[in-house]
Amino acid sequence: MIHTMTITGDYADYETEKVGLGKHEITNNVAFPEIDGDIIAVPIAYTPKKSGMKRNIPIPDRIEAAVDLAYRWARLRHIPEKDKRVAILLWQSRANSGVIGNAAGLDSVESIAGLLRRMKDEGYTVENVPENGKALISEILDNVTNDLDSMSLETVRKKAAALMDRDDYLKEYSEVPEWDRSMMEKDWGAPPGEICTDGRKIIIPGLVKGNVFIGYQPLRGMADKFEQSIHDPLLFAQHQYLAYYRWIRDVFKADIIIHVGTHGTLEWLPGKNVGLSAKCDPDIVLGNVPNLYIYIIDDPGEGIQCKRRAESVLDGHMPPSMARAGRYDDIAKVEVPLQEYFRNKGTNDAERRREMVKNIYEAARDAKMLNDLGLADSDPGPEGFEPYIVKLHDYISEVKDALVRADLHVLGKAPEGKHFLETVYSLMRLDNGDVRSLRDAFAEDEGTDIQKCISDPSGSLPSGELNSAASTGSTPKCRASYPSAIRSRSMRISAWHISGSCTGRYRMI
Numbered sequence: 234m235i236h237t238m239t240i241t242g243d244y245a246d247y248e249t250e251k252v253g254l255g256k257h258e259i260t261n262n263v264a265f266p267e268i269d270g271d272i273i274a275v276p277i278a279y280t281p282k283k284s285g286m287k288r289n290i291p292i293p294d295r296i297e298a299a300v301d302l303a304y305r306w307a308r309l310r311h312i313p314e315k316d317k318r319v320a321i322l323l324w325q326s327r328a329n330s331g332v333i334g335n336a337a338g339l340d341s342v343e344s345i346a347g348l349l350r351r352m353k354d355e356g357y358t359v360e361n362v363p364e365n366g367k368a369l370i371s372e373i374l375d376n377v378t379n380d381l382d383s384m385s386l387e388t389v390r391k392k393a394a395a396l397m398d399r400d401d402y403l404k405e406y407s408e409v410p411e412w413d414r415s416m417m418e419k420d421w422g423a424p425p426g427e428i429c430t431d432g433r434k435i436i437i438p439g440l441v442k443g444n445v446f447i448g449y450q451p452l453r454g455m456a457d458k459f460e461q462s463i464h465d466p467l468l469f470a471q472h473q474y475l476a477y478y479r480w481i482r483d484v485f486k487a488d489i490i491i492h493v494g495t496h497g498t499l500e501w502l503p504g505k506n507v508g509l510s511a512k513c514d515p516d517i518v519l520g521n522v523p524n525l526y527i528y529i530i531d532d533p534g535e536g537i538q539c540k541r542r543a544e545s546v547l548d549g550h551m552p553p554s555m556a557r558a559g560r561y562d563d564i565a566k567v568e569v570p571l572q573e574y575f576r577n578k579g580t581n582d583a584e585r586r587r588e589m590v591k592n593i594y595e596a597a598r599d600a601k602m603l604n605d606l607g608l609a610d611s612d613p614g615p616e617g618f619e620p621y622i623v624k625l626h627d628y629i630s631e632v633k634d635a636l637v638r639a640d641l642h643v644l645g646k647a648p649e650g651k652h653f654l655e656t657v658y659s660l661m662r663l664d665n666g667d668v669r670s671l672r673d674a675f676a677e678d679e680g681t682d683i684q685k686c687i688s689d690p691s692g693s694l695p696s697g698e699l700n701s702a703a704s705t706g707s708t709p710k711c712r713a714s715y716p717s718a719i720r721s722r723s724m725r726i727s728a729w730h731i732s733g734s735c736t737g738r739y740r741m742i
């Protein structure tokens with residue numbers, strides 16, 4: 234469903250009106266259709282407030298844009314897979330090949346390698362399909378990226394996906410509204426500019442694999458100002474940025490563009506907040522090509538910008554699997570002597586006690602935990618460390634229960650093994666309103682108040698076990714019971730959601 238809108242009050246293009254829709258119009262014209270999963274397109278009419286009557290005034294260029302967008306989406310259904318032409322774009326934030334494919338929580342290169350194999354199986358015309366992400370990145374680095382300093386100009390010209398002649402670009406450029414051309418030239422000078430050009434020709438980095446093009450979203454600006462440029466609301470796209478998308482649309486003739494990973498720069502180009510005009514930069518650059526955006530599911534705030542400003546269909550992917558920090562080796566190395574100390578702290582053997590304290594101190598020092606205890610400038614040494622042992626134990630217990638990212642998500646691949654178990658566990662520790670978490674309920678059934686154990690990790694159960702051991706499943710009883718809980722029916726239901734179910738309007742992939 235493509236959602237167009239009618240604006241109450243006068244409508245002006247971006248040259249005159251910089252903001253866009255107000256709060257009331259966004260609620261009715263945008264927010265509710267977003268909940269329904271609609272593609273948010275452009276205004277096609279407005280109702281002047283001063284007209285004295287409710288009359289919709291058409292906006293001809295916006296109607297043409299909406300019709301073109303609808304036609305391009307509709308024809309996808311009727312193109313055989315073998316003939317569909319697909320552009321897949323990675324984000325390369327700066328002129329450095331080491332940052333190709335940056336994406337929040339997503340292994341974008343491995344994901345694209347898997348996507349290409351699947352497309353080949355489904356009948357798409359894909360050449361030289363990589364075996365895995367490593368093979369793909371090797372091919373990427375052997376060819377032209379946005380990092381032109383890594384090879385000679387002669388090699389760039391030979392290996393680039395294409396070169397666009399200045400005269401060909403000027404034909405495309407002439408179709409851009411005059412005001413936007415003046416803004417581009419104010420920021421970047423006359424065409425073809427200085428970014429990704431050889432002086433006369435505009436360089437198109439990327440790989441052409443049959444009917445699939447793998448490219449890199451063009452640089453937002455000069456390398457020395459990339460941080461300021463990414464979200465600059467007034468800095469218009471540089472010439473090669475526009476030329477790149479025009480080449481994808483008009484020369485490669487892509488039927489659809491897939492932007493991979495959170496996030497890029499197209500959705501942050503100058504223009505209205507929503508309800509874009511013909512002079513808004515995202516509208517000019519994208520040119521009505523269907524836009525599929527693979528975006529992390531837990532960042533709706535920035536994802537909304539893609540929907541509202543780049544007519545995107547968001548395909549939400551899972552966040553990376555989470556795990557308790559207690560799985561890290563450094564923590565384990567400190568915890569082992571700590572556990573020994575608490576089991577034997579009542580010993581009358583002074584020499585053994587000193588040895589245990591020394592082992593704890595050295596393990597904490599090697600793990601660089603003295604800073605976390607506020608001892609960076611007042612190291613007590615092993616002789617004076619015993620008063621800090623309880624504080625260290627409480628700190629480690631808190632860190633162990635914290636959730637950290639365990640890996641990167643790969644599209645189409647559910648967490649496996651320990652990653653799967655930790656993902657389920659991280660979900661099952663959350664309360665659901667007034668309903669306690671499964672973790673708390675299970676612990677109580679085993680005779681343990683887990684929240685009390687977490688708040689007082691250095692305390693002990695009546696059995697003599699440390700609270701920290703009980704709260705993390707380190708006691709013999711818990712070690713035997715936790716895996717069975719994870720295999721329980723409730724856990725398996727949650728696992729079904731993780732492994733690829735449809736939830737709401739987002740398809741988990």
